[in-house]
Amino acid sequence: MHWLIHDYREDDLAAVVHLIDTTAGLGQESVFSLAECIGALTSRQPAVVAVHQGEPIGAALATVAGERAWVMRIAIAPGWRGRGLASALLRELERRLVACRVRRVAYVLPEEELLGEGLHNAGYTRRPAAAYFEKDEPPAGAAGGLLEELGGRLLPGDLWAKVAGMETEKNLIERRVVLPLAEPERAARHGVRPPRAIALFGPPGTGKTTFARAIASRLGWPFVELLPSRLADEGNLAAALRDAFARIGRLERALVFIDEVEEIAPVRTEGARGGMHGVTNELLKLIPGFREGEERLLVCATNSIRSLDPAFLRPGRFDYLIPIGTPDAAARAAIWSRYAAGRADVDLDALVGASELFTPADIEHAARVAAQAAFERDLVAPDGTPAGDSAPDGTPADGTGGGASGDDGASTADYLAAIAQARPTVTPAMIEEFGADITSHARV
Ligand SMILES: Nc1ncnc2c1ncn2[C@@H]1O[C@H](COP(=O)(O)OP(=O)(O)OP(=O)(O)O)[C@@H](O)[C@H]1O
Ligand SMILES: [Mg+2]
Secondary structure (H helix, E strand, O other), X not given: OOXXXXXXXXXXXXXXHHHHHHXXXXXXXXXXXXXXXXXXXHOOOOEEEEEEXXXXXXXXXXXXXXXXEEEEEEEEOHHHOOOOHHHHHHHHHHHHHHHXXXXXXXXXXXXXXXXXXXXXXXXXXXXXXXOOOOOXXXXXXXXXXXXXXXXXXXXXXXXXXXXXXXXXXXXXXXHHHHHHHHOHHHHHHOOOOOOOEEEEEOOOOOOHHXXXXXXXXXXXXXXXXXXXXXXXXXXXXXXXXXXXXXXXXXXXXXXXXXXXXXXXXXXXXXXXXXXXXXXXXXXXXXXXXXXXXXXXXXXXXXXOHHHEOHHHHOOOOOOEEEEXXXXXXXXXXXXXXXXXXXXXXXXXXXXXXXOOOOOXXXXXXXXXXXXXXXXXXXXXXXXXXXXXXXXXXXXXXXXXXXXXXXXXXXXXXXXXXXXXXXXXXXXXXXXXXXXXXXXXXXXX
């Protein structure tokens, strides 16, 4: 064929919007508005794009609701109509939908048109008795405003996929947390109650915040972070928390994140932290109400689970207490390969071996240092010389040094130098303490 069809990517947005917009008057309009189509694209609903010589010439997009998907739009550039492109796009789109466990695909066309016959040929049946009704609901301004007031927002849809490595934690969180929330009916059939509150604990920089954001992204729920320091500005922290939870209760769905939760729910017998008793008590009272709602999840993160009030963490309040530790060798390899993807000759095994006890944050930092070294070397390289001929210590970088572009980016030596300079956040003593915390606190 003369075209290639790929999954929709973020940088296709302008071209696809243009296609949808400019073909609307050509008998290709849809019952879905342009804004709804953009909403589906940006929230990562299934969509495919056809390209000819680098130019987007067609797109098909759908929105999934449980086992049913609605084809929202098939847009074909004027010169490409009647050449089978719509059918090809639809076939590709259907493959994606089936992969999302869709069992029925519906396509509502405004009226009988060219595509109608094509749909027949593609195995679609026209439901003769069906009539399509539509009602315009008043804009949900209140809920939107509420989310904004709470500082909440919808995150990009791909954050879960961007969590590199950490397969053990990812797997656990997916099975215990994400899937029961994403498929509550199926969970209920097996007597599984979806979790309403979880705590993530582990040393600094291991990815607790990253996981919380990734869960929200994966569920497609807004992410609302409650910042005690900001709430305290309103005067009375306990009252501000009560108010925030009341507002959250009015949201349709939300993932609520409290970082460094030990600051607001410390062991109450410590006594020293004056004023926090009331706040801890308030939070203890708020959690049961929060748990009654559906489509909501409280995620608390802490570096120091042992300094949390035990009553706060007990099973009726928190469903799971999940440890997030330093990445093992496989996870480090996955994280390093994210950063070193530009150069095929980087010796990942060497980086993995040299970065034991490194957290994802440490790896990210070392990768930045190495990239900066390569960049600075490039700046001082004489005109026309391929950059990156030698590492900072003067040893030749691995790789051939032949093609200029192949040498772009940090080399193995750059990375190893950055690793040698770095001071890992996590010490063996912290690992030991974390191991003890897992024994005494983890609930998975
Ligand atoms: N699995 C991962 N793959 C790639 N990068 C990661 C991963 N996990 C974390 N990072 C990166 O490491 C940095 C630290 O992660 P994050 O802030 O989630 O850690 P944290 O456990 O919340 O730390 P803290 O305890 O200090 O709050 C972030 O910049 C994040 O992008
Ligand atoms: Mg964090």
